[in-house]
Amino acid sequence: MLIKDAPVIWEGLRSIICVYKPPSVTCERVRKTIIAAVCKGLNEMECRPPVDFVCIEGNPSGKLTVSVKPSLADDPLVVGPRYIHDDLKCSWSNFLGFNTSGVLLLGLGKGTKVAKLIRENRPTRCYRLSGKLGEATDNAFKDGKVVERTTWRHVKLENMNRFLATLQASHQKEMFKSCGIDLQSEEAYKLACQGPIRPANSKLPVIYGIKCVKFEPPEFVIEIQCINEYETYLRSLIHEIGMKLHSSAHCTAIQCIRHSYFTVENALLRKHWTLQDIITNMEQCIQIMDEHENIIRQKSAALQ
Template identity: 35%
Template structure:
């Protein structure tokens, strides 16, 4: 592994996608800004560009006696004060770093976030990136219902007993939810469920919605069950935090009890898993560069990400990854 202290060289390679683990109680905008500011902090600590030279012409006429009219100028080259770090400000600032998320997470949700940095922003615009199925783990607590949907926030709306709820009841409700969503998926994809188009679409695999409008749940299952708490796992697209909160509330009613959400974690996006993500303790330049390399490898491996051929995506050596992938297919 090569090491460098040159910030401009690092800046050239600072483009791509990083996989982050967003902690709860931090907004996505704050996470993005933290990443940007940490990158700037680390880049400015490296060897940055020195001030540009400034050519000064100094005349010695003043010192000469009055009779001599011959001019004698001295040319000096000094580092320009106008380009000094103390005058221009730090070399790398957060405003110059671009960042774009693949999908949003709510304030209290946590989990994977794919963030395109600089050149990676164009790549993230690719529609197939947004259509990678995301896997969530949602913690549910029975016994209480609040107006915010979270168990530790808002006012209590209802109280109910939960001892009568067996695990198979939860599984049944989840299965009925999944069935309803599977039906719905066809209409969100813009085809009639009984048509030939629907059959052909179903042959290709997961039926993905055309727009970013309605939420689709592809699978819902119970992970663990310890009353009053249990965890469910959902594979979804077009989801929002509010949708999960209302879904859990509905789940509680269907179980003849009351339910609140304890946590919402995004644990998988396509082939990106928690093991690939950077936790908030590791948000620095070195880790981010390392993670970019890993993510570009994962993008290459993922057959679901169809290249947008008019957009170029170059790897570090200048090779167009999408074209190579299209050629292989």
């Protein structure tokens, strides 16, 4: 790193970073690890020197000597490191559950505002869900207790594709219903001409595209583009797919492979969570946001 001054770097923390959240780790833990890494990196750089301590000594009736020396009360050994964990603000723009892995956008410092804007814009996310046919568990994930075993050899790729297509169609119908406009109006027609739209409600999950990318029974992988989803919803989706195929299924992995314009390629792996890499990643993210301005400011309800 060319810059050696910690305050310069500190001021530069005003955007988002894109990290790869590993599975079996909470978002909160990721956040704390990132904060700790940034603070550690900053404290190792050249920090602010201690403030001056003005010392007046001698007899007031005689001559007084005034000396200025660095104040020990401001020494890092006495007051602690210059940058502490509570100083750095950090928030995520998409929450990923405990078992989910993949792209996680974190706003650092003043970038928390950017993260908030991205969150409120509700961009689409793309997930890759791995499932396994034949067993249903109580929490629809692989670590749950098996509650049901079924046969799965009758399930073919055509069955799967047919069901996924109906699911997608029903969601798109729902999408227009929940857009907040009367479906019989002119406005609704104009909106529908633009293509898929985003829902007005932030609570209702909407699936825009769903397809099976790998089918090796009993294992299968589906890719899904959606908005407003959450981990339990995705898990129950796999469970539902299993039931509709006259079998049963549970989820083995959930991976977020894309969040708006940020893909797994941009994401920072756990071993690279150091100040140097975080700053480089932040620059990349700023570049991506410059290329696609609509990620922060959006004008229409159409899906982007």
